[in-house]
Amino acid sequence: xxxxxxxxxxxxxxxxxxxxxxxxxxxxxxxxxxxxxxxxxxxxxxxxxxxxxxxxxxxxxxxxxxxxxxxxxxxxxxxxxxxxxxxxxxxxxxxxxxxxxxxxxxxxxxxxxxxxxxxxxxxxxxxxxxxxxxxxxxxxxxxxxxxxxxxxxxxxxxxxxxxxxxxxxxxxxxxxxxxxxxxxxxxxxxxxxxxxxx
Amino acid sequence: xxxxxxxxxxxxxxxxxxxxxxxxxxxxxxxxxxxxxxxxxxxxxxxxxxxxxxxxxxxxxxxxxxxxxxxxxxxxxxxxxxxxxxxxxxxxxxxxxxxxxxxxxxxxxxxxxxxxxxxxxxxxxxxxxxxxxxxxxxxxxxxxxxxxxxxxxxxxxxxxxxxxxxxxxxxxxxxxxxxxxxxxxxxxxxxxxxxxxx
DNA sequence: GTCTATATGCTGATAGAC
DNA sequence: GTCTATCAGCATATAGAC
Numbered sequence: 001x002x003x004x005x006x007x008x009x010x011x012x013x014x015x016x017x018x019x020x021x022x023x024x025x026x027x028x029x030x031x032x033x034x035x036x037x038x039x040x041x042x043x044x045x046x047x048x049x050x051x052x053x054x055x056x057x058x059x060x061x062x063x064x065x066x067x068x069x070x071x072x073x074x075x076x077x078x079x080x081x082x083x084x085x086x087x088x089x090x091x092x093x094x095x096x097x098x099x100x101x102x103x104x105x106x107x108x109x110x111x112x113x114x115x116x117x118x119x120x121x122x123x124x125x126x127x128x129x130x131x132x133x134x135x136x137x138x139x140x141x142x143x144x145x146x147x148x149x150x151x152x153x154x155x156x157x158x159x160x161x162x163x164x165x166x167x168x169x170x171x172x173x174x175x176x177x178x179x180x181x182x183x184x185x186x187x188x189x190x191x192x193x194x195x196x197x198x
Numbered sequence: 199x200x201x202x203x204x205x206x207x208x209x210x211x212x213x214x215x216x217x218x219x220x221x222x223x224x225x226x227x228x229x230x231x232x233x234x235x236x237x238x239x240x241x242x243x244x245x246x247x248x249x250x251x252x253x254x255x256x257x258x259x260x261x262x263x264x265x266x267x268x269x270x271x272x273x274x275x276x277x278x279x280x281x282x283x284x285x286x287x288x289x290x291x292x293x294x295x296x297x298x299x300x301x302x303x304x305x306x307x308x309x310x311x312x313x314x315x316x317x318x319x320x321x322x323x324x325x326x327x328x329x330x331x332x333x334x335x336x337x338x339x340x341x342x343x344x345x346x347x348x349x350x351x352x353x354x355x356x357x358x359x360x361x362x363x364x365x366x367x368x369x370x371x372x373x374x375x376x377x378x379x380x381x382x383x384x385x386x387x388x389x390x391x392x393x394x395x396x
Numbered sequence: 397g398t399c400t401a402t403a404t405g406c407t408g409a410t411a412g413a414c
Numbered sequence: 415g416t417c418t419a420t421c422a423g424c425a426t427a428t429a430g431a432c
Contacts, residue, residue: 029407050409191351195390196393
């Protein structure tokens with residue numbers, strides 16, 4: 001694979017992400033993507049195998065970025081409450097650095113498919129990564145309660161609430177791109193953890 | 199319009215809402231809906247004008263429910279912080295009573311269309327209702343800060359965070375339908391407002 | 397009010413010329 | 415690597431028999 005084709009592929013992925021974000025995977029056609037890239041839809045297939053491959057090439061890498069990030073925090077020796085703060089900071093950074101890919105996370109994963117013939121299990125792999133992330137998040141949250149840094153709240157409600165905000169941050173950030181990241185981190189920390197601290 | 203046809207229409211709307219929730223508007227076909235209702239797709243058109251009309255018949259009523267609810271709170275004589283608490287309780291009730299319609303609110307409104315020829319402005323009307331809701335929410339939030347019941351936080355971040363959780367509540371609730379509503383209200387109040395109180 | 401048949405257009409993807 | 419031409423299938427919606 002030449003360097004040039006890799007650049008072209010990255011462009012196709014980036015433009016697809018923007019279109020998927022705007023209209024969703026199902027409502028975005030291969031022709032829409034080709035128009036955006038500036039070629040005919042048939043030419044796209046010199047760079048990609050299928051529309052489904054594009055979605056997988058967007059969702060699986062971003063899911064792995066999330067998991068790598070929380071794995072590293074999990075393995076650190078910080079108190080659990082400090083781990084939670086770091087996880088929130090990491091999610092903000094990931095969102096700011098990959099807003100289009102992140103925008104697909106809440107809802108577009110349902111369009112991932114499994115294809116036995118190609119040994120290609122996009123849906124299963126994605127769900128596994130997401131479950132791994134949520135499992136660690138809840139585990140660390142429980143630890144912070146055990147360590148008396150958080151009140152003994154309803155864990156599932158609290159984790160759902162925090163993650164709902166973080167997963168939607170891309171949409172708020174799109175309208176406020178000039179905000180200082182440190183301010184955003186501080187404010188969100190207060191919003192998400194402030195009411196739960198002992 | 200006969201009583202029977204109204205019942206049939208309600209069934210079509212309910213089944214459509216469930217399908218739109220699962221796969222999204224664009225990925226749900228008229229045939230999918232007809233299958234679910236138990237008739238051929240052509241027969242559906244004896245009960246509805248178009249697929250687009252179904253989406254509007256789901257989204258606009260639920261948006262009006264939200265607006266009616268916040269309008270009533272806004273006109274009350276409660277302190278702003280009590281208004282916010284009531285708004286959160288109302289959103290929880292609306293979600294529990296209309297989970298499928300509520301599930302369409304975060305993302306499916308982009309598929310609403312305007313049709314000049316039919317004097318039918320679904321998109322514009324929906325966006326207007328949503329903006330009205332958010333304007334009142336922010337106004338009441340600001341008031342609660344002025345009345346010293348909330349810290350002087352970054353208002354837009356705080357409102358975004360609270361609304362993100364409330365708009366996603368349908369998905370958490372789907373997996374925890376047996377929870378007592380009073381408990382849910384109490385926990386969410388702590389999560390959403392706890393960190394912001396003076 | 398439901399059906400079969402059909403119109404018209406768009407979908408993802410492929411074949412083959414250049 | 416891009417193009418034109420094309421395929422088979424599915425989309426929304428309508429016409430008209432029963």
